[in-house]
Amino acid sequence: MEKAVSAKTMAAIDENSQEQYGIPGIVLMERAGLLAWKILREYINPDMSVVFLAGGGNNGGDALVMAREAFMEGFDKISVIACGSRISPSCATNRGIIHSLGLPFVDIGTEEPGASVEAILREADVIVDGLSGTGLSGPLRGNAATLVSLVASVRKTSREILKETRNVYVCSIDVPSGVGDDVPASAPVMRADRTITMGMMKYALLLPAFREACGELSIVNPGFPPIVLDAAQDVLHVADSEDFSLRPLDLSAYKKNRGHIAVFAGSEHYSGAAGLACMAAFHARCGLVTLYADKNVQPLIARENPSIITRTISSGEIASIPLEAYDAILAGPGWGRGGDREDILAVLLDTASQLVIDADGLHVFASLVKKDSGRAVTHCPLVLTPHPGELKILYDALPSELRKEDISDASPCHYKDILTTMSSYYQAVIIAKSHVTWIADGSRVYVVEGRDPSLGVAGSGDVLAGTCAASMAAHATDESLAASALDAVLVHRNAGRRARETYGWYAAEDIVTVLGNAFDALAEARKGSRGIRR
Numbered sequence: 001m002e003k004a005v006s007a008k009t010m011a012a013i014d015e016n017s018q019e020q021y022g023i024p025g026i027v028l029m030e031r032a033g034l035l036a037w038k039i040l041r042e043y044i045n046p047d048m049s050v051v052f053l054a055g056g057g058n059n060g061g062d063a064l065v066m067a068r069e070a071f072m073e074g075f076d077k078i079s080v081i082a083c084g085s086r087i088s089p090s091c092a093t094n095r096g097i098i099h100s101l102g103l104p105f106v107d108i109g110t111e112e113p114g115a116s117v118e119a120i121l122r123e124a125d126v127i128v129d130g131l132s133g134t135g136l137s138g139p140l141r142g143n144a145a146t147l148v149s150l151v152a153s154v155r156k157t158s159r160e161i162l163k164e165t166r167n168v169y170v171c172s173i174d175v176p177s178g179v180g181d182d183v184p185a186s187a188p189v190m191r192a193d194r195t196i197t198m199g200m201m202k203y204a205l206l207l208p209a210f211r212e213a214c215g216e217l218s219i220v221n222p223g224f225p226p227i228v229l230d231a232a233q234d235v236l237h238v239a240d241s242e243d244f245s246l247r248p249l250d251l252s253a254y255k256k257n258r259g260h261i262a263v264f265a266g267s268e269h270y271s272g273a274a275g276l277a278c279m280a281a282f283h284a285r286c287g288l289v290t291l292y293a294d295k296n297v298q299p300l301i302a303r304e305n306p307s308i309i310t311r312t313i314s315s316g317e318i319a320s321i322p323l324e325a326y327d328a329i330l331a332g333p334g335w336g337r338g339g340d341r342e343d344i345l346a347v348l349l350d351t352a353s354q355l356v357i358d359a360d361g362l363h364v365f366a367s368l369v370k371k372d373s374g375r376a377v378t379h380c381p382l383v384l385t386p387h388p389g390e391l392k393i394l395y396d397a398l399p400s401e402l403r404k405e406d407i408s409d410a411s412p413c414h415y416k417d418i419l420t421t422m423s424s425y426y427q428a429v430i431i432a433k434s435h436v437t438w439i440a441d442g443s444r445v446y447v448v449e450g451r452d453p454s455l456g457v458a459g460s461g462d463v464l465a466g467t468c469a470a471s472m473a474a475h476a477t478d479e480s481l482a483a484s485a486l487d488a489v490l491v492h493r494n495a496g497r498r499a500r501e502t503y504g505w506y507a508a509e510d511i512v513t514v515l516g517n518a519f520d521a522l523a524e525a526r527k528g529s530r531g532i533r534r
């Protein structure tokens with residue numbers, strides 16, 4: 001699994017490479033600039049006008065190396081706009097070279113950019129963003145912040161007012177300037193079409209709120225020894241299809257050993273959510289699904305979904321259900337929050353069965369936790385699947401001493417800490433759903449890039465919830481819950497991609513139709529990766 005690191009860890013990698021392995025900073029910078037230029041060069045031509053924005057730190061130094069490369073390659077419409085007062089030694093060396101080569105160079109120092117700088121930006125076809133990198137502290141301030149908003153206005157002018165007649169391509173070096181580990185999610189940042197990051201992926205680039213500012217992401221290694229990169233601690237694990245862990249089933253498998261899940265879902269106006277979750281479970285290879293629903297809902301769901309075993313349920317009857325017989329239980333999709341829900345969920349939380357709580361179930365869970373904080377640390381193997389709004393509700397239910405900042409505006413490091421804290425406090429795996437989904441299991445945090453708006457459709461979360469329960473039922477009990485959660489998120493993500501290819505835009509039931517193929521493709525590839533040939 002690929003790893004993502006904090007800026008602090010990256011700085012330690014940098015220091016280690018220089019101190020222990022004797023690789024001078026200026027050598028790393030030269031390679032960083034050259035490799036970034038090589039990538040950018042694939043997208044641009046020498047007849048384009050390229051503006052290099054270079055702050056006073058090493059991020060600016062990287063941009064200056066790129067400007068020099070552009071010059072050497074015969075780009076003749078190059079401008080460098082430099083800013084900052086504290087200039088790092090390697091950046092100063094590169095500024096000196098740019099001067100002696102006679103490249104157009106405007107140094108605004110700490111002054112605000114004037115009309116001439118704005119005019120240069122307006123003429124740009126390509127903007128290389130080297131204002132700030134991993135050395136940023138707090139939200140971007142001063143003239144660097146003004147330059148970021150000027151670039152935003154140039155992009156707006158060229159894209160929206162001139163109707164795409166002139167496009168500006170923004171390429172950020174290492175991170176879009178303004179993006180940083182301790183920067184709140186709402187801070188203004190450079191919006192890039194491409195970000196070329198150095199050495200390793202950074203946490204900050206994967207924060208849902210910052211991810212789209214990065215555009216396409218590439219990683220280059222400016223020369224950090226692999227042994228130093230491999231030793232990085234305190235990482236995020238960036239998971240992809242190859243990290244799916246379920247294998248193809250034994251050919252003798254039968255409904256009774258393909259997992260039996262119980263689903264508590266559906267209410268008068270949301271019976272569809274129950275159907276989606278149950279059907280998703282079948283398409284995620286589950287053998288048997290029993291739905292417990294209210295009396296007025298059960299016949300409706302039974303009629304529309306003949307494969308599901310349906311039972312009616314009320315809080316008085318819950319004690320008589322053999323809950324431990326199920327391989328996993330799902331509670332919450334379209335369930336409603338009133339009536340007997342708290343009583344039922346309280347019983348489910350007290351069983352030894354694996355439990356996934358989604359949607360309305362999360363509101364009910366938060367309410368139970370608020371009433372009885374001990375409840376949060378005494379239950380079964382648990383997965384919680386909040387979307388951003390539900391995540392806030394779970395966060396608000398934490399004891400006040402564990403709540404520090406507003407979770408909706410959390411900085412990357414804080415987001416990671418919050419998820420880890422919540423996961424430890426609730427003793428649950430948390431799947432924080434979004435276009436970039438973070439999964440926390442108390443000690444590790446995994447990230448899955450989804451980034452496909454077609455999957456953000458009504459009922460998509462219900463499909464994930466059913467898939468997750470099926471995945472929990474399929475995993476051996478000694479395997480980690482995080483592996484079940486990860487598998488579910490990957491199947492759901494890949495099913496969304498298939499549905500997009502098949503249908504273009506689609507409804508949640510269409511995800512279900514391709515879920516089985518997505519599942520098989522992942523499981524088959526997993527078989528291949530273990531070197532088994534048939």
Ligand SMILES: NC(=O)C1=CN([C@@H]2O[C@H](COP(=O)(O)OP(=O)(O)OC[C@H]3O[C@@H](n4cnc5c(N)ncnc54)[C@H](O)[C@@H]3O)[C@@H](O)[C@H]2O)[C@@H](O)CC1
Pocket residue numbers: 014024025026028029030032033055056057058059060062084085086087088131132133134135136137138139140141142144145173174175198222
């Ligand atoms: N050996 C190295 O040093 C290498 C560094 N690399 C580059 O160097 C970068 C890190 O360089 P630095 O540590 O010098 O720092 P940066 O260049 O990322 O940023 C520091 C600069 O930003 C200013 N700054 C900090 N916080 C600010 C704020 N809130 N508002 C406005 N300005 C602010 C500082 O005064 C300084 O000029 C990486 O992102 C990467 O691009 C790469 O070249 C790889 C090798």
Ligand SMILES: Nc1ncnc2c1ncn2[C@@H]1O[C@H](COP(=O)(O)OP(=O)(O)O)[C@@H](O)[C@H]1O
Pocket residue numbers: 359387433434435436437450451452453454455456457458459460461462463464492
């Ligand atoms: N832009 C996007 N790219 C990829 N996945 C997305 C995007 N937007 C939402 N999703 C995914 O879609 C699902 C939506 O879940 P949720 O909001 O609970 O939907 P619902 O409540 O309608 O069932 C989540 O799994 C989320 O990760």
Ligand SMILES: [K+]
Pocket residue numbers: 059129130131132133172173174175176177
């Ligand atoms: K940058």
